[in-house]
Amino acid sequence: MTRVSRREFVRLGAAGAVAAPLVLDPTRARAAAPTAQDVVDRIRKSLGVEWRADTVDTFKAGDPSAVVTGIATTSLATIDVMRRAVKAGANMIVTSGPTFYSRADRPTPPAGRGRGAAAPPAPDPVFDAKNQFIRENNLVVWRFSDHWRLRTPNPFTTGLIDTLGWTRNRATDDPLRVIVPSMTLESLVDNVNGKLNARGGMRVVGNRQLRVRTIGFVPGSVAIQTTLSVLPRVDALIAGEIREWESSEYARDMVSEGLPRALILLGRTLSEDPGMKVCAEWLATVVPDVRCRWMPVGDPYWRPA
């Protein structure tokens, strides 16, 4: 087992630029429906975040010059999401997660372990079916991850807070933290579990009877540096996914030493679902001539009884 390829792929706390006021070209708005490339151009112009040269936010499938009939936003471009998009009349998918099962996001399977990089990948019915579905339905898939999370405040966080019903509980000095009426960790976890319709992905480190008032949020993937900076300042931290040799061990040590802290893990996809709802709402203001809908993925996990 080697870990040389591990990357820090999330940079939380990076200061995003202030969102630019929406300026829509009126001639464009009256013109024919935009192409997928037009949509991306408008996003880049309106987002208020400087575009990076090195980014995963690129087209993953389909023809950027295709006229967009509707947009579906999602945290993961699964076949299920694509089927729902097609049913809703949308041909452009805007996804925060990959389409083809890796950060590289290539439409062909990677060469198998031990087969050598030079060997052609074995045929794969899942890749084949997904490519075929995209082709037959003229779908265009564009990834929107690096830049969407750089918006200030981070829409993945505000979306999660809104979905959990704590919009009015945001701390005055920090929109990414909430202060709630004191409750036990156990009731907090049940509450979050219910509100997000989690099936089996939620995992918790902490004492069930801990009293919680201040809650921090880091949806997405969380490196130890972030946990070290946030967890000591809150009672409970609600995160997407962590590495189990990092944040959960740190939280375990905190708890065993009697520090009143807890770490709640949602899973990456479930933690990012609400942020893509925010994205659909925002896109509707940027591309008012196209219908934008959110397609939640839900909790991919279940647990045996």
Added chain:
Amino acid sequence: MTAGDVVERIRKNVGVPWRDATYRDTFKAGGPATPVTGIATTAFASFDVVRRAVAEGLNMIVPHEVTFWNDRDDAAIVSSDPLYTQKLDFLTRNNVVIFRMHDHMHDQRPDFLYVGSARELGLDAKYETAPGSHRFTIQETTLGRLAAEVKKRVGARALRVVGNPNARVSRIQLGVGYATPSVNDAAIDVVISGEQQEVDGGFDNPEYVLDAVELGIPKGWIMLGHAVSEEAGMLEMAQWIGRFVTEVPVRLIKAGEPFWAPR
């Protein structure tokens, strides 16, 4: 005997060339000169494990994983946190020496992490397609029944599964820790392993299995958690060290599963 003596015997017996460049398999607390009163193996040198080892009179800990919450046990990342100082002080005050065994455990044959996990899961050698393949063919069952059986055997409260519970499966590929195999291999139905990055990795099994479910292709992904997956094999590690370190007690002290899950 000193910790240096123990490490010397480990190096002599491990049966593979020592990786001099390893940053993992080094002293994380204490050093070679520390006299050893007893040895505890564990998945993680958690604060709780350290306390229990000291209480049991074992002052040398051999964890497979980290002590200070990052892969390199790099103090620069954690040293501003008071808990780091507290843990380090406790280790120093109690004369505890920590020597990590990670890279060389995975190099060693057999890799005890696989041996231990397979033992705990009931994946006997007679089910393995070839020695060392970590691929097992069991009697056909459903993913739901398999996951329930796995949970019962390893006792993981927060085990997680992706896949259709009714999918009929028989071919299992076992991984350990973060070394989680890709589930898209046509010759396997289910991957059982410790941990995997959910999204944006080299191959994202969760998304792949979601799509396979949608297509009616029987695939499953069962994650035990990193500690649960690799802790079993630390029993084999303790027994192995006990063969050439007979002067002091050697035993497993379980870090255990850090998580619980809502009902």
